[in-house]
Amino acid sequence: MSDRPLIxxxxxxxxxxxxxxxxxAAVSDLGDVVVVAPLEEQSxxxxxxxxxxxxxLRSWPFEAADGxxxxxxxxxxxxxxADCVKxxxxxxxxRRPDLVVSGVNHGANTAVNVLYSGTVSAATxxxxxxxxxxAFSLCANGPxxxxxxxxxxxxxxxxxxxxxxxxxxxxxxxxxxxxxRGQLQGAMVTRQARARWEEEFVERRDPFDELYYxxxxxxxxxxxxxxxxxxxxxxxxxxxxPIDHDLTxxxxxxxxxxxxxxxx
Amino acid sequence: MSDRPLIxxxxxxxxxxxxxxxxxAAVSDLGDVVVVAPLEEQSxxxxxxxxxxxxxLRSWPFEAADGxxxxxxxxxxxxxxADCVKxxxxxxxxRRPDLVVSGVNHGANTAVNVLYSGTVSAATxxxxxxxxxxAFSLCANGPxxxxxxxxxxxxxxxxxxxxxxxxxxxxxxxxxxxxxRGQLQGAMVTRQARARWEEEFVERRDPFDELYYxxxxxxxxxxxxxxxxxxxxxxxxxxxxPIDHDLTxxxxxxxxxxxxxxxx
Numbered sequence: 001m002s003d004r005p006l007i008x009x010x011x012x013x014x015x016x017x018x019x020x021x022x023x024x025a026a027v028s029d030l031g032d033v034v035v036v037a038p039l040e041e042q043s044x045x046x047x048x049x050x051x052x053x054x055x056x057l058r059s060w061p062f063e064a065a066d067g068x069x070x071x072x073x074x075x076x077x078x079x080x081x082a083d084c085v086k087x088x089x090x091x092x093x094x095r096r097p098d099l100v101v102s103g104v105n106h107g108a109n110t111a112v113n114v115l116y117s118g119t120v121s122a123a124t125x126x127x128x129x130x131x132x133x134x135a136f137s138l139c140a141n142g143p144x145x146x147x148x149x150x151x152x153x154x155x156x157x158x159x160x161x162x163x164x165x166x167x168x169x170x171x172x173x174x175x176x177x178x179x180x181r182g183q184l185q186g187a188m189v190t191r192q193a194r195a196r197w198e199e200e201f202v203e204r205r206d207p208f209d210e211l212y213y214x215x216x217x218x219x220x221x222x223x224x225x226x227x228x229x230x231x232x233x234x235x236x237x238x239x240x241x242p243i244d245h246d247l248t249x250x251x252x253x254x255x256x257x258x259x260x261x262x263x264x
Numbered sequence: 265m266s267d268r269p270l271i272x273x274x275x276x277x278x279x280x281x282x283x284x285x286x287x288x289a290a291v292s293d294l295g296d297v298v299v300v301a302p303l304e305e306q307s308x309x310x311x312x313x314x315x316x317x318x319x320x321l322r323s324w325p326f327e328a329a330d331g332x333x334x335x336x337x338x339x340x341x342x343x344x345x346a347d348c349v350k351x352x353x354x355x356x357x358x359r360r361p362d363l364v365v366s367g368v369n370h371g372a373n374t375a376v377n378v379l380y381s382g383t384v385s386a387a388t389x390x391x392x393x394x395x396x397x398x399a400f401s402l403c404a405n406g407p408x409x410x411x412x413x414x415x416x417x418x419x420x421x422x423x424x425x426x427x428x429x430x431x432x433x434x435x436x437x438x439x440x441x442x443x444x445r446g447q448l449q450g451a452m453v454t455r456q457a458r459a460r461w462e463e464e465f466v467e468r469r470d471p472f473d474e475l476y477y478x479x480x481x482x483x484x485x486x487x488x489x490x491x492x493x494x495x496x497x498x499x500x501x502x503x504x505x506p507i508d509h510d511l512t513x514x515x516x517x518x519x520x521x522x523x524x525x526x527x528x
Binding site for chain 2: 041043044045046047048049050051052053055056057082083086087089090091112114115116120121124128129130153156157160164167169170186187189190191192193194196199200201203204210211212213214215227238240241242243244245246247248249250252255256257259260261262263
């Protein structure tokens with residue numbers, strides 16, 4: 001058995017996405033790398049898991065971005081990012097991973113979008129299983145994304161977490177601005193910005209004259225803070241947000257405890 | 265336009281579930297009630313939203329548990345609980361709801377299970393939209409659940425929240441033990457217990473001799489605290505957990521800020 005760290009790589013864009021290929025290559029010299037990722041794109045699945053249908057696994061030919069493909073074991077899963085991490089740990093890996101990295105996502109996962117993010121969900125599942133975990137997203141869209149600079153950043157942050165660890169129950173949500181390496185201003189530890197979507201469902205009629213709706217909308221930032229994820233990325237900083245998978249609003253406990261909730 | 269509070273009712277068990285029928289009836293005297301719920305069961309979907317396919321809406325014959333059906337407007341949505349709340353607010357309601365209630369779920373949503381819960385997700389989405397929101401779950405399973413006592417509790421907590429409100433960004437996750445009203449010990453404000461699943465994927469072969477896996481597992485409590493959701497329900501108390509949809513681990517910001525994340 002290897003004494004190198006074991007690194008599990010997953011994502012939500014699917015096993016053939018450019019971002020996961022670049023990420024696997026970038027961390028491949030930090031340890032033994034295994035890729036377990038969804039067969040198909042799973043964006044906006046939140047922290048879904050598959051319980052009512054079976055999942056299937058397939059060994060997958062995986063060529064990492066730098067051509068180091070043949071050395072990386074990879075499996076495609078017919079399920080969600082959280083399913084991938086669960087089944088990797090239970091069925092596929094011969095020892096417990098030392099690190100879970102998810103991404104690199106094609107597009108930012110900031111502010112309220114963290115709630116919907118499959119990329120973050122894979123890291124959340126890692127952290128639920130007690131494994132230091134990081135979600136990486138590149139803040140740009142389009143088919144021609146160049147992941148090289150972002151994966152150099154992902155490699156450095158992964159190495160740091162392998163060396164110093166994370167507090168129990170804490171994962172990191174890292175957003176990387178789409179600027180060339182030389183333009184990067186550095187890294188900032190941030191909080192999620194307050195923001196919301198002004199939803200607008202686009203209403204259409206199908207060929208059978210039945211109405212259907214597509215979710216659409218406008219993202220509205222509600223936060224002027226200079227220590228937020230949105231501020232960091234729009235000012236050229238890598239944003240590192242610690243995320244807690246305990247959702248309890250601890251600071252509310254005392255106030256709510258003073259209320260009378262039930263009739264006598 | 266009515267000046268009664270507008271109450272949006274959703275769930276994840278689907279619009280025909282017993283729990284949502286009982287909940288809609290229970291809150292029907294507190295305001296104008298509209299039900300918008302998934303057409304089909306959506307358990308364990310987490311905070312998924314539907315972006316890659318359209319959603320459809322259907323007006324639904326809705327008979328509440330007490331026979332007050334004809335007065336309750338109801339719509340079934342081909343989507344997730346979060347979709348239901350989004351489309352209700354954008355397309356179906358003529359004014360902003362004063363309260364979102366989700367449930368009553370058939371089964372507990374405690375500890376780490378909150379992450380996977382569609383019931384909680386509907387309430388999370390309400391809170392993202394700035395609406396006071398509550399998820400209700402009955403801590404029992406089986407086809408013959410009696411929701412009467414739990415919905416009496418849900419009604420009282422809903423009335424309290426309509427009267428005192430909730431802090432911005434905070435929702436309540438309420439778990440109700442399956443005991444008769446007289447046995448209820450009261451209500452407790454709690455935190456999520458630390459717990460995890462010891463996953464075990466059951467491995468089977470399909471008729472074509474291909475392997476498939478069902479997610480299964482054993483729930484392991486890791487928390488001895490007496491102020492947790494698990495403690496409350498196993499001691500006959502209604503558990504009321506304030507949940508924050510800002511996932512930032514604020515107490516980690518300072519420590520992580522002291523680390524050097526990127527090479528010079």
